Amino acid sequence: MTDRGLKIATIGGGSSYTPELIEGFIKRHDSLPVKDIFLVDVDAGLEKLNIVTELAKRMVEKSGIDLRIHATTNREEALKDADFVTTQFRVGLLDARIRDEKIPLRYGKIGQETTGAGGFAKALRSVPVILDICHDMERLCPDAFLINFANPSGILTEAALNHSRVKAIGLCNCPINMISDMAEKFDCSPDDVFCDFVGINHLVWAKRVLVRGEDVTAAAIEKLCSQSAKEVMANIPEIHYEPAFLRSLGMVPVSYLKYYYMQPEMFAECDRAAKAEGCRAEVIKQVEKDLFSLYQDPALDIKPPQLAKRGGARYSDAACSLIDSIHNNKKDIQTVNVLNCGANADLPDNASIERNCVIDKDGAHPIHIGRTPLKIRGLLQNVKAYEQLTIEAAVTGDYDCALQALTIHPLVGSATAARQILDDILSENKAFLPQFNH
Numbered sequence: 396m397t398d399r400g401l402k403i404a405t406i407g408g409g410s411s412y413t414p415e416l417i418e419g420f421i422k423r424h425d426s427l428p429v430k431d432i433f434l435v436d437v438d439a440g441l442e443k444l445n446i447v448t449e450l451a452k453r454m455v456e457k458s459g460i461d462l463r464i465h466a467t468t469n470r471e472e473a474l475k476d477a478d479f480v481t482t483q484f485r486v487g488l489l490d491a492r493i494r495d496e497k498i499p500l501r502y503g504k505i506g507q508e509t510t511g512a513g514g515f516a517k518a519l520r521s522v523p524v525i526l527d528i529c530h531d532m533e534r535l536c537p538d539a540f541l542i543n544f545a546n547p548s549g550i551l552t553e554a555a556l557n558h559s560r561v562k563a564i565g566l567c568n569c570p571i572n573m574i575s576d577m578a579e580k581f582d583c584s585p586d587d588v589f590c591d592f593v594g595i596n597h598l599v600w601a602k603r604v605l606v607r608g609e610d611v612t613a614a615a616i617e618k619l620c621s622q623s624a625k626e627v628m629a630n631i632p633e634i635h636y637e638p639a640f641l642r643s644l645g646m647v648p649v650s651y652l653k654y655y656y657m658q659p660e661m662f663a664e665c666d667r668a669a670k671a672e673g674c675r676a677e678v679i680k681q682v683e684k685d686l687f688s689l690y691q692d693p694a695l696d697i698k699p700p701q702l703a704k705r706g707g708a709r710y711s712d713a714a715c716s717l718i719d720s721i722h723n724n725k726k727d728i729q730t731v732n733v734l735n736c737g738a739n740a741d742l743p744d745n746a747s748i749e750r751n752c753v754i755d756k757d758g759a760h761p762i763h764i765g766r767t768p769l770k771i772r773g774l775l776q777n778v779k780a781y782e783q784l785t786i787e788a789a790v791t792g793d794y795d796c797a798l799q800a801l802t803i804h805p806l807v808g809s810a811t812a813a814r815q816i817l818d819d820i821l822s823e824n825k826a827f828l829p830q831f832n833h
Contacts, residue, residue, distance in 0.1 A: 400430030401722065404473040404536075406528055407484030407545065408434025408466065409444030411686045412711055414698040416481065417451045419715030421458045427719045433465045433473035439488065441468060446690050453696040470528070474535040479718050482528060482545045483710075486520040487827050489683065492676040498819045500669055502812045505662050508630070508675065509546045509597055510654050511806030512813075515785055516820045518550045519797070520827040522789035525551045529559035540758065542566060542717060543732075544710050547782075549596025552732045553747035554786045564759050565732025565747060566717065567596050568710040569649045575709065577647075580618045581606050590647070592730045592751055593739070593767055598655075598778050599749045600771055601647035616641050630675055632664040644770065655774060655805055720754035728752065731759045739764045741772050746779050777805060792830030794821075 405416065413434060420429045434451070436444040448466035455462045467473055474480060485492065495513035496506035507513045525545065532539055541563040543552050552565030570592055571585075578585040583606055590601035604615040620638035631650045634657060641648075654661050665674070672678060682701075689699050713729070720727050728751050735748045738761035742748060752759035767775060784800035787793065794817075801813040821831050 400428035401478045402431045402433070402476060403429055403718075404433045404435060404470075404477040404480045406435050406470065406473075406480065406482045407440075409436040409440040409442075409447050410483045410485075411443075411447075411683050411690075411702065412483055413447045414450055414454065414690070415702060415711035416483075416714060417454050417464075418698045419711045420462070421454065421460060423715055423719050424458070424460045424462070427715070427722055429462060431463050431465065433467060433477070435467055435470050435473045438468055443687060444468075446687055449693075450690045450695060453693075454698070457696040470531060471535060474528075474531050474539075477532075477536040477539045478722075480528070480532060480536065480539050480541050481714055482525065482541065482543045482551075484521075484524065484545050486517075486524050487824065489676055489680050491520065491824065491827065492517070493674060493680070494823050495820075496665075496674040496676050497669065498823065499807075499816055500666055500674075501819070502815050503662070504812055504816065505654055505658065505665055505806050506669070506674060507654060507665070507806075509548075510651055511804055512801060512816045512820075514547045514550075514597075515781075515801055515804065516824060518547050518785050519789045519820070519831075520824060521545060521547075521551055522554045522786060523830060525555055526558055526790070529555050529561040529563070532561050533559060540564065540718075540721060542714050544568075544714060547596065549732050549747045549749060550782050550786060552596075553734075553745075553782065554789070556734050556747065557745055557786070558790060562758055564717065565596065565749075566710065566713050567732065567749065568713060569597065569599065569651070570730035570749070571709045571713045573601060573647065573649065577601075577604055577606070577615060580615065581611065583607070589728075590730075590751075592749060593764055594649075594749055594771070594775060595742075595747065595779055595782070596732050596749050597649065597651040598775060599649045600644075600652075602768070604647060612645070612647070615647055616645070619647065630679075632661060632668070634660050634664060646768075646771070658806065717754060717759075721756060721758065724756040726753055726755050728762070729754050729759070733759045733761050736761065738762065739767060741767045741776060742779055743783070746783065774805065777803065789830070792828075792833060794831065797831075 451464045495516045499506040499512040541561050544566040548565040555563035574588045577588045587607050589605040591603040593602045604612045732747045735746045750761040781804045788797035802810045
């Protein structure tokens with residue numbers, strides 16, 4: 396920390412999510428003395444970076460706090476002596492995401508941004524970039540924490556922890572959104588809700604739900620069984636689980652588990668939507684266009700409510716809370732992505748898990764789980780094996796490893812479809828996958 400206070404570097408600073416991050420730091424200014432925020436982006440994102448930076452400056456000016464916002468395309472300048480580095484980049488921008496979602500649909504498989512073949516393509520592009528950032532951090536800010544919420548968050552966090560010396564912690568807005576949803580369902584404050592999360596990123600279950608210390612798991616499941624229950628995540632289709640299934644599961648599943656548990660229904664909806672109104676990435680492209688039009692209004696000096704449509708609500712709030720707890724050595728409990736290190740007996744020690752962790756000045760420490768329930772163990776181990784093969788493929792550019800990763804993913808499950816999808820991914824992402832060009 397400098398004499399002036401904390402320095403934050405945000406990689407992917409031109410993201411539409413940035414105003415929420417700025418709001419989070421403004422809100423916590425009394426306990427979190429952030430003095431300099433460097434918003435970093437690539438040349439292709441410069442226009443958005445400039446728009447977001449001006450909005451961020453107006454937000455800070457309105458708050459009256461002593462905080463400087465800097466915009467740059469020079470990552471080294473931003474990382475030099477940073478205390479925290481947050482990552483929210485998208486390699487290939489939304490056009491790459493459109494390809495990620497459409498390629499699997501050609502072969503009768505779900506196309507989704509972070510799950511299945513779409514998430515696989517994104518991981519191949521993103522792992523080398525997160526490792527580049529980590530190696531820069533090793534030189535320029537070796538004591539900094541990396542707070543990653545670039546997707547697929549669990550995979551990128553695991554890559555950073557196993558292939559660099561950086562103190563990395565991964566974040567997802569799913570747990571915090573699930574807690575907020577439970578607070579709404581039980582008409583209480585999110586502070587009154589505790590969920591015992593078990594799993595990995597986008598494949599997590601709340602094994603128990605407590606409200607003010609009372610176990611309400613069964614009641615929570617009954618509330619989810621109601622057809623009036625709203626989807627927690629804005630980017631996931633509104634399709635309901637069968638009540639008999641939820642009751643037999645006995646846990647609250649993250650929304651992304653619908654892609655696994657209700658694969659035919661979710662594929663049909665993804666396919667229908669892509670043909671009717673466009674895939675989710677095409678819809679988001681329009682949402683982003685509208686958001687950046689709003690951001691350009693010189694009278695706007697707050698985070699606009701329309702940002703909630705973007706699907707990443709509360710991401711930045713989770714990031715600011717995590718940074719606050721590390722800086723202030725709070726020893727509170729938050730749900731983040733960290734190395735397993737024996738917490739979950741059914742996963743490798745070097746795997747990233749999404750788990751309730753004690754947060755202190757040294758980072759995040761996962762609370763011991765032991766064995767996971769048998770009914771979720773197989774799926775969990777299967778997807779983790781896919782993730783570890785995907786990281787290996789992304790680092791080495793090994794085609795055979797990539798093919799095996801994609802084949803064993805439960806949303807692909809076919810060697811023929813995996814080969815066809817992989818060949819299309821490599822062909823249509825050639826500019827972003829130099830590791831495979833040998």
